[in-house]
Amino acid sequence: MSLEAWYMDSSDEDQRKPHKLNPNQPVTLDELKTLGVYYWKLNADIYETDPDLEQIRKEQGYSYMDIITIHKDKLPNYEEKLKMFFEEHLHLDDEIRYILDGRAYFDVRDKEDRWIRISMSKGDLITLPAGIYHRFTLDETNYTKAMRLFVGEPVWKAYNRPADDFDIRQKYLVSLQGS
Template sequence: MSEVAAWYMDDSSEDQRRPHRLDPDEPVSLEHLEKIGVFYWKLNADIYESDPELQKIREERGYSYMDIITIHPDKLPNYEDKLKMFYEEHLHLDDEIRYILEGRAYFDVRDKNDRWIRIALTKGDLITLPAGIYHRFTLDETNYTKAMRLFVGEPVWKAYNRPADDFEIRQKYVQSLKCC
């Protein structure tokens, strides 16, 4: 498992597709991400259709459903609206699992002190965000990614925009942070 590129974000409101690093930079380690329930693997995206490592992860974690989405102005209907929607802070009642097959993207997640952490994803990066974590998604300035979306059972697309603190899964997630 290699190291993921992640850092605390600045408060700038300029283009969401820019890196938004603090000055000085404040990197975030994989160990820190794992403490807030975010897990990461580096795989060989060139062989995703037959990759035994991906198959093993899917079997161990029960990821029975998958599809592939291409996010680019020429490939995704209502691209601008979808990108805006993906970037609204929200949570899900199930884990969010994404595997970058091509291109680049960012997931932003809230830490236990409610600070934004930006996670830069490139080809071969597989990430899981726990149910109940506040997060958002955007592309970088290349405006392109192709990603595999994985689910346990049937896909659930429902996002609950913040505030969504009354959901039991959110309360369970927040409780899980108290131990660490």
Template sequence: MSGMEAWYMDESSEDQRLPHRLNPNQPVSREQLQNIGVYYWKLNADIYENDPELQKIREERGYSFMDIITIHPDKLPDYGNKVKMFYEEHLHLDDEIRYILDGSSYFDVRDKDDRWIRLAVSKVVRLRIAINRSYGGRQEVMSSSETAESSQLTNEVSLQR
């Protein structure tokens, strides 16, 4: 995989590192993702420190903070407990960018009908805007869970305002 692919997830409680595709697969389009606040760009991860496209995104969206995390048992202190946190649903109240420099990861988000969508990403900027939205008179906050595939070394840059 190079970039990003998205699909509706099955309801299985099996190992969360598995793809969890419906059978038959139900892909999710870029337009569907944008409708729920998920935007992504394919950038050159090998030049992220000086990438003019990434700099443009940062300037346009007002991102000033950046950190890098390597999700790997040999690199991340307390790996087991930290990875468990990725499996739990949690809220992001601010815009969030994840830039995958190496390896791959899953990000799971809910659509407006409360169905889970899995995004498989590698070497791509993935922006998810978490904002309060109103559907049918009720307020909802976008939520997500993140799964780092254990067999992949994932270097992830986190950008925030």
């Protein structure tokens, strides 16, 4: 099964609901690529020894890795962290996430500033480019276990919108003009 993504409605009910438009407006992997968002499907059951994951890490230079479990019993300050992850923000580095278990959503902005929701489940690996506005939330299962990958040392700093004055945001916007 491949990734599912769609344009979101503007309802402000629970962020963990799907928020699909009626009728649904799906977004393809090719459309996500034009935004700099890339996707792989891997076998999460063998993540510790997976040659495909090793290959991706080597090719992309993802030297750092850790694992986070997002669940109320596992993550200190769970509610606070979920609120923080759901604030619209950008990073100065790519964001790379590999879902090892459970489910979650990444929301990204398209070229017209509309929200696209990307549904992530076990085995999904996604990269969001530096400078893209995005946010993260769990779905209604309230659980995910994810691998976080970085090139070099991890940088956890998020810059909440508006952050348009960052060079990386300007570079990102320029990169969209070619696609």
